[in-house]
Structures are given as C-alpha cells and as structure tokens.
Amino acid sequence: MKAPELKGVRVLRLILGDQLSSYHSWYDTLDPEILYLMMEVLPETTYTLHHVQKLLAVFGAMRTFASWLREQGARVVYLGINDSENQQSFARNLRHIAELSGAEVLEYQEPDEYRLQQQLQHEFAELPLEVRRVGTEHFLATEEDFKIKNPGAPDARAPIMESFYRHMRRKHNVLMESSVDAKGAAQPLGGRWNFDSENRKPWRGEPAPPPLPQWPDQAALLHSVQADIQAAGIRSFGSVELGAFVWPLSRENALTALKDFLEQRLEHFGPYEDAISAKEPFLFHSLLSFALNVKLLHPREVIDAAVEAFEESQGRVSEASIEGFVRQILGWREYMRRYYHWAMPEFKQHNLLSAERGLPSWYWTAECSMNCMAKTIDASLRNAYAHHIQRLMVTGNFALLAGIHPDELDAWYLGIYIDAFEWVEITNTRGMSQYADGGGIATKPYAAAGAYMNRMSDYCRSCSYDPKQRTGESACPLNALYWDFIARHHERWKHNARMAMPLRTWERFSSKEQAAIRAQAR
16 A cells, blocks of 8 residues: 555545445545555454454455445555554544545544544544544434333333334335324234234244255355464454354355245244244244345345335235234344443443352353253354344343343353344343343343243253252253242342232242242252
C-alpha cells in the first residue's frame, strides 16, 4: 500500500466485519474518490475467547465481501491479520491511510455493539478527518417502534415482546388479513398472533432432517484463513472440519441456504422448533443466523421469501411454521436489538438474583455426567451452534438454577456461538435466560426440572440420572437444583403471578423433603 496507489482519494469508508451488506446504499454508485477499508485487527479476536469457526467465518466472509466489492469496480484496501502494514487498530490504520491518501472525510456505519460504538466514537474524534456516521440500513425496527406502550404499564418500561411483535406485523403488513376488527385494526392471518402451543412437539426420529447444503467454493478460502489465524497466534477453542463447514460466507451462498431452508425444512420447522435431539443438532432450523448477523442477508428479504414459500406451498407449510419463523426474525431479533440499545450500558451490570458461582470447567470441555449438558456442549464445541431452546433450556437453565455469575456465562455464549454478537447475545443471556434484569425481557424465569428435559429431548434415555427422582444418587441434578432455586428466591416469586404454581408445589412438600432437596442441591 503506497501513496501513489491511493491518489485521488477524498473519502474513506470503513466496513466492519458484521457489515457485509451489498444492499447498502453505499454501493448504489461507485466513485473513484471513495476508498473502502476493511481490516482484521487483533482486539476484535481477543475481547472474548472465540470459537475457531467464528473466527474462520467472520474473516472468511469479510474477505469474500472485499473480493465482491473489487469485482464491482470499487477501490478497496483490505488489511489481513498478518499484513506488515496492519497496526492492529481501527484508528491507527485509518490515520495511516489518511496520511498516505490525503483523504478529508471518514464515513462509517453505526456499529451494532455498544462496545464498538463508544470505542470508535472516542477514537475517531482524534482523527484529522471530517467524520460522518450513517445507519446500517439493515434492521426493520426504529427507535420509535420501541416506544409503543404496554397496557397498564408505567411509561418508563420497555414494551413487552408480544406487543412489539404485533406492532411490527401490522407496520410491515406481514402475515396479516385484509379485514379489520371493530376498532379498525388489522387482524393476523388465521385470526391468531401466536402459534407457540403448536410448536412444541418432541422429535422422535421422524421426519428425517434433510442434508444441509455444502459449499465447496469456500474450501480454499477457509484453509487460507485458518493458516493466517494460526500464524497470528490467535487463541480459540472448539473444533472445525473444513470439509463440513455449514456456514455460507458469501451473499450468493447465503441466498442458496435460504432457498434450501424454505424448500427442505420450513415445513417441519414450526412443530419441532423446540425439540432437542442428541442425534440431530440442526433438525429443521434455518442456520441463517450468522448470515443475517453479518448482514449478508436482509431480514425483510428473508421474511418475504418465507411468506412467499408459505403462500405457494398449498398447505404443506402450516401457519404455525411460518408464524414461528417470522416471530424469530421480525419479533425476537428486532426486539432484542432495540432492547439492547434502550438498556445499555446499565444492562451489562444486571445480576438481580445475586448469582455468584463460577462457570463449571466442563462448559469448555463437555466432560459432564449429565447427558443433556454433555451432549449440548459437545455439539456446541463441534458446530459453534445450538438452537435457541438448547441455549435457553439446557445450558442456560442449568446456569440459572446453579446461580452462575452472568458475566461468566455471557463470555461463554459470546465466544462459543458463531452468530453471537453482544447486541443479540447479552439480551438473550442476561435477560431471557438468566433473569438477571428482574423481568425486563422475560415475564418469568425460564427454569425447568428434569421432566421438561425428558419431555422435549432424547437426552434422558441414555443418562445415568433419573429425571423422575428428586433425591438420591441416581436423581437428576436438575430436580434438586430447580426446587432449591424456587426456595432460594421464594420471597421474590411471591410477587410474580406466573410463579404461583411452583411456589404452591414447593410449599406442599414436607419440611423433611424440603431439607433433603436443598441438601441434594448443595
């Protein structure tokens, strides 16, 4: 990278690793006075310990996007992790390139993560450049969308997800009837907003999940990125089989993955959305979360394609399946992003239940005698993935019951899953899973004993513990931990109507049984 190569550059545009959006208006017209900058910097690999597949995927997708930009005729500088001119800092690299090029303006898209928002705003203020920040043009919900009110709730409270989701369905006219109610409000398809009750079937081996698409065109790139990561000495964990890498790294492959999901798995997504299997880690899930979170795909195009597939399926795809899928993207994904920006930075300090235990070492190794934990963690280490119920009701449930400090669990979730970026990770972990915010996101703690695991998974069949026993050597640890959790926070649950049933059950146990359960939990 020499000064003559950068001649005529007036504007620098920084593209972060999760801003790979070819549909952004930046790329509508290309100007030779604009230089696009992408860089792999060490601090982004060390703010938490990342799964090796996450490092491979982010760097691989970044390099693919840079190649696409060049093919469009854009001027691009890409600093790889081992490039001699890479100063391993966004600000230092930008200052150096600005000096070489004589650029006058820096433009960058707003980072999704609060950490980077604050860092870049501070560092860029010191640069000798006019700095302009623009939106990512990716998310569907605006700040105004998050100001809808909860009936009967204080104005200062964030909207509950269900209210937000219904508002977004109406606003974007997704799965809506043409008719209106007596108040003139649009009505949902089929007269129902929520099909959750139909999406809780356990999977018992049938129907068989179809094979996932393969990406042979990514093989050479992955080998190159892997070699660079190893040469840079970047620490990681987990494993990878490059020949079985399931994550699309280009927009073209991401669109193919979307098409494959809609044709092969959407039909069964809804009924088995919450099912857990030791044999099939992916079941009928879309595996589009990484492509969405680095912005290879736009949420609106995913939703529109799914709705079109539903409408053309002639009843093969149920309303429950399409609504469950739309809820994940238009509901939960958009809600968590807006909640994150509404609640940060204070949200990161929440620990309302005073959970102080350290994360067990077997979260990093899967060497655990509980089959549900061992299988879920082992699959996570192999795939950098677990679906939302495994995260919430297996690894998250144990941490909640055991009182694991949310800081430690946050770091684990942020590192192990390929789709984990703080805006979506911490809200799901600290809010939805650990109830550390006291019910800001979840209206009750998502806590469960062995009966839930036995009903929704096949883990218990080959486990040495009995999900029906509360005490004794063969008792499932989740049972004692669950009732101990209810007892520890008894006073708090008295004020939560949704916890009335487990409280009454606990109070019906004899004092002798209560003591035995609590001793078992310890």
